[in-house]
Amino acid sequence: MNDKSKKLPRTTDTMPPRGKVTEVCKEWLVHEDGALAYRLQKQEVEEHYTGNKTRNAQVREDLPRAKEEQQREERDAFVRYQEKLQHQAEQDEYLAMKVAENLEREEERQRRRREMRDEEIARRLQGRDSVSRPLPKEPEDVISQMSGLDLSSLLSLSLLFQPGHSASH
Structure with a gap:
């Protein structure tokens, strides 16, 4: 007896009914599509969840650094502002000193002119x-x-x- 002539027993549990191969193939494709869709959806959810965990961990790590950086920038800005105020105060003091010197010189000139005029008047009165x-x-x-x-x-x-x-x- 050859192998082809030997028939395996058919059970109705494992084998599709006769003439229904096309229908079984369609059902199998639907089943495979459903399984693929489920796997893809599960993969997408896992990737999204993993991405969220990664982003949240990054935020937790970056937040203290960002606060530290902001505080440093605020300190630097405050120092620059104080330096600018100090420079402005020095300029104001210098200008005030120059104005005072000019006023003193002008007052001295006017005083000398008055003295000279008064001396001349006194000389003429005596002479x-x-x-x-x-x-x-x-x-x-x-x-x-x-x-x-x-x-x-x-x-x-x-x-x-x-x-x-x-x-x-």
């Missing part, structure tokens, strides 16, 4: 008697034009140099 001339507008011209004034001229001259009096009166 000469009578010459009545119109008073110049500039203090330097007073010195050059004053020569010999009498007492009444000197009194009128002293009135001109009092505060609140102008040459146009």
Whole structure:
């Protein structure tokens, strides 16, 4: 007897009914598709879950570093701001000193001019008697034009140099 002629016993539990091979193939494809879809869905959920765990772990790790970095940047910004304020204060102090020096120099010049004018008036009062001339507008011209004034001229001259009096009166 050959192997082909030998028939295996058929059981209805394991074998599909006769003439239904196409139908069984379709059912098998549906079953395989369902199993594949289930595996893919399960894989996707696992990947998503694993990704979430990884991202959350990264966030937990990065958050303290980010806070530390932010605090460092805030400290650096505060230091830069304080340095800028200090620099501005130094500039303000320097400018105030320069303005004060300029004011002192100008006051000294004006004081010297008044002293020179007063000395010249005093010399003229002591030196000469009578010459009545119109008073110049500039203090330097007073010195050059004053020569010999009498007492009444000197009194009128002293009135001109009092505060609140102008040459146009």
